[in-house]
Amino acid sequence: MRNLHRPSAYPEATDRGLILPPAELTIDQVPPVSDLDPGAHLDSLEFDDTVDIYLKEMSRVPLLSLEEEVGLAKRIDRGRRARCELAQLNDRRTTRQSRLLEGWIDDGLLAREQIIKANTRLVVSIAKKYLGRGVPFLDLIQEGNLGLMKAVEKFDYKRGFRFSTYATWWIRQTVSRAIAEQGRTIRLPIHMTDRIRNLYRVFHKMEQQLGQPPTIDQLAGEMGLTARKAQWLLQVSWIPLSLESPVGVEDDAELGTLVEDRYSPTPFQIVYENMLRERVNEVLGTLTPREARIIRLRFGLDEDHPYTLDEVGAKFGLTRERIRQIEGKALRRLRHPYRARRLREYL
Known part of the structure; x- marks a missing residue:
């Protein structure tokens, strides 16, 4: 994101006094x-x-009021000190001391509750x-x-x-x-x-x-960033929306029905691929079963990836050279005008 140099966390206040965040809160x-x-x-x-x-x-x-705040703060401080003193006395404290200190502690807690509620x-x-x-x-x-x-x-x-x-x-x-x-x-x-x-x-x-939204270049210049980093900051700040979020005047539809899925095939692509698959199967059907199987393996028509000559040879129990010869013969047959013409319209 941006190369912002303002501290993301302010100095923490200590028990010794008030420390306000620099240039942030007045x-x-x-x-x-x-x-x-x-x-x-x-x-x-x-x-x-x-x-x-x-x-x-x-x-x-x-x-x-200010006076009431100070009074409550004093009672809280007295209760805090009484708690420390009570812990230090341990077995050396008298009953009278214990009651006095415990009373101050309880009063401090009551004052704390009052200032929080207010x-x-x-x-x-x-x-x-x-x-x-x-x-x-x-x-x-x-x-x-x-x-x-x-x-x-x-x-x-x-x-x-x-x-x-x-x-x-x-x-x-x-x-x-x-x-x-x-x-x-x-x-x-x-x-x-x-x-x-x-x-x-x-x-x-x-x-x-x-009087108008700044451009990326203007925003980047004001913040001392590159335009690319400014654009990246804006993008990561976007909040994802559920595709099931209701939309419409009566919330009768979902956002997903209006958003295009660029990674899913369109109905035209589905029909096209089905027709191409059928035509390829028809053309391969004119080859011998072994030739058709080798072509399917070598070009990954039925698998997620194409097979090497050695991998195909292992399946058929043949050498890679013999597989290469069978593949070459099958491809020459597929180039015949009769077969090629049936696939040309899909190229």
Whole structure:
């Protein structure tokens, strides 16, 4: 594919603080609060009852203020530290210490659950942008929730960023990787999927600038690739369609009925080959049985491949020279005008 030099994976956030992906995610790119309505822009889409119930449940969870986010993050951090301290004390801890630390751990888990629930609508807002890429919407949400949980574990409130700013990248990463792994019949490597995504990003940007789709040469020049590599990237990005996919106004036909199979013979070719086979059999019928058999073997008329003189000789118990003589005599007889005329129209 393309020789794209942008990194396909961003630096991973560490427990020490927030590391945003370079030049990829900014605060402006985080979905605004007005877009975090789980039902926004989804009215025209059809989902099953499971998704509908999920969206309704999320809509009841209020968004968090910055102060609430910080408070929950502090409780999560305290619970995490309490877990480490409890493990270090082992048998040296008192009953009072154990109860205190276990209480902080439970409170941290409760805070973790609260911040996850409050940001599930962020997951939906991001997941809906990846619809139509081969992965069901509910699966996209589930993958995004995994990214959200990862963001909760990595988030450092001391950096001063909103949690949604940090979580957006983690959600996008897990969703895009799920599409790369699950959304294609032919699985592509993750780095190749990133390159294809960059390709289409540049394609749409140039389309807006030019007022029309860019040519392969223009697209390749913009991305620093050869035209051949750009064309190849576009081709591998195509998603296979099932020949059994329903088509038509009432889905009363299948795609396979409308697609030409270039590798299957046409009805004309089938008739032509059958007539030719019959005519060859008629002409060979004028030879002796041994001559006809040798011609069939030597030219592979009844087999997948032609036989050598030695192979034919082994079948008849004759030398290769004798087989060559019989073959030559049979070919001379086939060149007779009477026989040749019957085959000439097929040549």
